[in-house]
Amino acid sequence: MIKYILLLFFSIFLLSGCGDELSTSTTDDSANITKSLLTGTWTAKCSDNTTASTSSKTVLVFSASGDNLAATTTNYSDLSCVTQSSVFTKKLNTLVLGSKTKTSQNQIINELTAAVADITLEPKTSSVSTSLNSFCGLTGWSLATEKSIAGLTCGSITYNAVNDIHSDIIQMNSEKTFIRLGNITNAASTGYPKTLYTQEYYK
Numbered sequence: 068m069i070k071y072i073l074l075l076f077f078s079i080f081l082l083s084g085c086g087d088e089l090s091t092s093t094t095d096d097s098a099n100i101t102k103s104l105l106t107g108t109w110t111a112k113c114s115d116n117t118t119a120s121t122s123s124k125t126v127l128v129f130s131a132s133g134d135n136l137a138a139t140t141t142n143y144s145d146l147s148c149v150t151q152s153s154v155f156t157k158k159l160n161t162l163v164l165g166s167k168t169k170t171s172q173n174q175i176i177n178e179l180t181a182a183v184a185d186i187t188l189e190p191k192t193s194s195v196s197t198s199l200n201s202f203c204g205l206t207g208w209s210l211a212t213e214k215s216i217a218g219l220t221c222g223s224i225t226y227n228a229v230n231d232i233h234s235d236i237i238q239m240n241s242e243k244t245f246i247r248l249g250n251i252t253n254a255a256s257t258g259y260p261k262t263l264y265t266q267e268y269y270k
Contacts, residue, residue: 137157139154155187165177176263
């Protein structure tokens with residue numbers, strides 16, 4: 068169970084998708100991103116893991132001001148995103164959008180920075196709650212009660228501490244119907260991801 072949880076959290080957000088199916092053409096068919104366009108809830112499709120017989124779904128919520136973002140990944144113990152097992156949430160504030168630029172693969176994107184407000188984990192079943200005992204060095208995990216894991220090391224992963232800077236890239240398609248975020252496991256020396264995840268988030 069712990070190994071499964073670690074794998075899920077490592078792929079989060081940031082929470083999502085792998086690889087890069089985007090065109091490397093220099094043609095700019097993306098939208099000009101503004102905070103007002105981002106405001107609202109963006110939801111990814113259910114993503115299944117047939118090997119583990121589990122699934123997950125990530126939801127991004129940008130505040131009305133566009134300055135805050137909550138990225139929540141709900142993990143499920145089935146392949147259809149039905150039975151919740153745990154919820155992982157990364158909360159960001161003071162979000163700043165950079166000007167439009169492109170990756171080394173000519174993907175048109177905007178750089179994005181924000182401060183980490185908190186990172187939390189919430190078990191949704193008693194079995195997951197029990198399996199989390201001493202996870203991240205914490206005890207007393209309770210069903211449906213979230214704990215902050217910001218700044219903690221959980222297995223092989225050390226999470227950002229509160230107020231750390233989160234650097235990412237973001238793209239919005241020309242129809243303004245979906246967005247993509249950066250592959251945070253593939254960061255450049257600048258701290259920004261080099262490529263975009265294929266995962267799409269829809270309003």
